[in-house]
Amino acid sequence: MTTLTPLPGDPTALRTYSDRYGNIADAILATSRRLRSFADEIAGEGKSVTQLAERSAAAGTAILKAHPRYETTANALGEYSVRLHDAQDSAIAAISHHNGAENQLPWYLHRRQQLQDDFELEMLMPSTPSKIPDINHDRTVIGHQIAEIEGSAATAIADYQRAVVYRDTAAKSAIEAITPVLGAMNDTVGDYVDAWVNSLPDFMQAIGRWLGDIFVAVVESLQHFVDQFVAAVTYIWTVIVMIPEIMANLPLEFWIAAIIAPGLVLPLIGGLSTLIAARIAKEPLRPTPKMTEVDRTDLEKPSSSQNPYATAMGVDVDLDAAGAENSTVVQIVEVLDANGNRVGWRVTLPSTQDWQEADPFFGGTKPEGDRGAMNDLDSNLALMLTPSQQAAYQRAVIQAMLTAGIGPDDPVMLIGWSQGGILAGRMASDPSSPFNIQALYVSGAPIDAMRIPDSVSVISVQHTGEPVASLDGPIFAQGHEGNNWTTITVDQQNDPNTGKPPVIDGSERSPHDGDAYTETAAIYVDGSTDPKVQAIKAEQAMFFSNNEHVHVYEGAEKPVPLLSTDPMLGAAA
Numbered sequence: 001m002t003t004l005t006p007l008p009g010d011p012t013a014l015r016t017y018s019d020r021y022g023n024i025a026d027a028i029l030a031t032s033r034r035l036r037s038f039a040d041e042i043a044g045e046g047k048s049v050t051q052l053a054e055r056s057a058a059a060g061t062a063i064l065k066a067h068p069r070y071e072t073t074a075n076a077l078g079e080y081s082v083r084l085h086d087a088q089d090s091a092i093a094a095i096s097h098h099n100g101a102e103n104q105l106p107w108y109l110h111r112r113q114q115l116q117d118d119f120e121l122e123m124l125m126p127s128t129p130s131k132i133p134d135i136n137h138d139r140t141v142i143g144h145q146i147a148e149i150e151g152s153a154a155t156a157i158a159d160y161q162r163a164v165v166y167r168d169t170a171a172k173s174a175i176e177a178i179t180p181v182l183g184a185m186n187d188t189v190g191d192y193v194d195a196w197v198n199s200l201p202d203f204m205q206a207i208g209r210w211l212g213d214i215f216v217a218v219v220e221s222l223q224h225f226v227d228q229f230v231a232a233v234t235y236i237w238t239v240i241v242m243i244p245e246i247m248a249n250l251p252l253e254f255w256i257a258a259i260i261a262p263g264l265v266l267p268l269i270g271g272l273s274t275l276i277a278a279r280i281a282k283e284p285l286r287p288t289p290k291m292t293e294v295d296r297t298d299l300e301k302p303s304s305s306q307n308p309y310a311t312a313m314g315v316d317v318d319l320d321a322a323g324a325e326n327s328t329v330v331q332i333v334e335v336l337d338a339n340g341n342r343v344g345w346r347v348t349l350p351s352t353q354d355w356q357e358a359d360p361f362f363g364g365t366k367p368e369g370d371r372g373a374m375n376d377l378d379s380n381l382a383l384m385l386t387p388s389q390q391a392a393y394q395r396a397v398i399q400a401m402l403t404a405g406i407g408p409d410d411p412v413m414l415i416g417w418s419q420g421g422i423l424a425g426r427m428a429s430d431p432s433s434p435f436n437i438q439a440l441y442v443s444g445a446p447i448d449a450m451r452i453p454d455s456v457s458v459i460s461v462q463h464t465g466e467p468v469a470s471l472d473g474p475i476f477a478q479g480h481e482g483n484n485w486t487t488i489t490v491d492q493q494n495d496p497n498t499g500k501p502p503v504i505d506g507s508e509r510s511p512h513d514g515d516a517y518t519e520t521a522a523i524y525v526d527g528s529t530d531p532k533v534q535a536i537k538a539e540q541a542m543f544f545s546n547n548e549h550v551h552v553y554e555g556a557e558k559p560v561p562l563l564s565t566d567p568m569l570g571a572a573a
Helices: 010-040 048-062 065-125 131-187 189-199 202-249 252-260 262-280 308-323 354-360 377-385 392-404 421-430 514-526 531-543
Strands: 327-334 342-347 413-418 436-443 457-464 483-491 548-554
Touching: 010 048, 010 065, 065 131, 065 252, 065 392, 131 392, 202 262, 202 377, 252 262, 262 377, 308 327, 308 342, 308 413, 308 436, 308 514, 327 354, 327 392, 342 392, 342 421, 342 531, 354 436, 377 392, 377 421, 377 531, 392 421, 413 421, 436 514, 436 531, 457 531, 483 514, 483 531
Parallel strands: 342 413, 413 436, 436 457, 457 483
Antiparallel strands: 327 342, 327 548
8 A cells, every 4th residue: 555645734724824914904904994093083173182192193104014914914824724725635535546556456466477477388288289478468568567557656646746846845835925924013122112111110210221222232243253153153054055956057167178178177177166156155045035926918818719829929038028127027828628627737938138247238228137037147057057956036936936826746848048948957957847748839048958848848948159059068968858848959050041151120130039939839840841840839739728827027136236245135125
């Protein structure tokens, strides 16, 4: 019998607590309004009444400070109760499938042993005519049946593990939502000192205030020192942990060069890995920026039945423009059939928009710090070189997917170009992903060396002369093109009529260009007659529909100045 067990937890109780906290939040809001309204009504009616009005107004303002704690906690618990229920249902289904496979397997194993015994007996005492061909046929059939049952059991275990990760990810998201409001409500040393000073007789309060200010200054200085020390130690340890992973994920070309010239290249690899680690170590330390659903009808474009891939690429370009360097905008589409039943989800991810210090190399006018978009240079490096350390961009997308209601068993297609494609590939190749990712469509993304399971259908489009798509190693990073993966390579470097790069709006267009990839998608993906491309498109057709619910989510990191040396800056705004 299976060792898998149902996931513990009580979603109904969580929902009850969520409702309770919600009611308290509503009561706090109503009480605060009544107190402040009462203060306004009686103000100016005499000295004693005026003092009462001031106290009422102060009480109304003070009690209102507790409102975020209860409201945020109510919302977080409510969302988690839904996610926990989904995870438990998925786990129960996986347990049922696994039990079914385990119950079937003994009979088939016994039958295979019988056939083996019959084969050995036939070899010793041949019949006339020989039974060996029939026995071998039955052995082949039973072998396929056993493999199918064992595969079903393995799939059930993977489904169960995904449900566990989904539950844990949802719980972490709820904790991250609640923690800031709880911390903001905690009483500080200054609050306790103020209470002590106010308890003193009037003639002693001046002295008490003076002593209290000195005490608070000393304590807060010590606390600041401790906080900075802990932050520095955490940062340094993260850098140390990252260095081996960065070295392991450098393109193979580096190591080939190291064999040829070890004295020159090995120090370069070590120094480069250390510099990159120091650069991006803050990414996994940042709190996950909150992704909020926004009303952007200009971005709520459903897929086109004529050119779904070109339409999807066009949406990706629009997402880049919508967030630019200040925020990250993601489109999440619930795909429905003609009857309104959910078929799956399509998630579109933007490319790098905040180039930070490298801004002048990408059309900017001066080096910048971190300006808010999570799809920035640092997350680019983190996704490529330290996939085990989730960048803020990846965690924020996961949060948005949870908020949208994507369940652990719901089929998901990820779409992205450039960094969006890198993130799509990383999420699909992550064995601990909380989502059932079944399809990828990426453009201009270096995903060739990623270990994406064969169960995920992949369409990857790359232009010749494409600098970004070659970042995983232009020579040795060969894509594992199986039956479920196709890489479409198109020469967009030169105009066939002029032999020069195409000119758009008076300037030459780079092979790494969103509009160029949109045009390529229309011709070489939507319009492809290649049997393999058509087969994969048929498999991915379930993720495009004339009946869709489009959601747009937006979030941002706290901007970090260019000259800042604090590794812990960049928390959620």
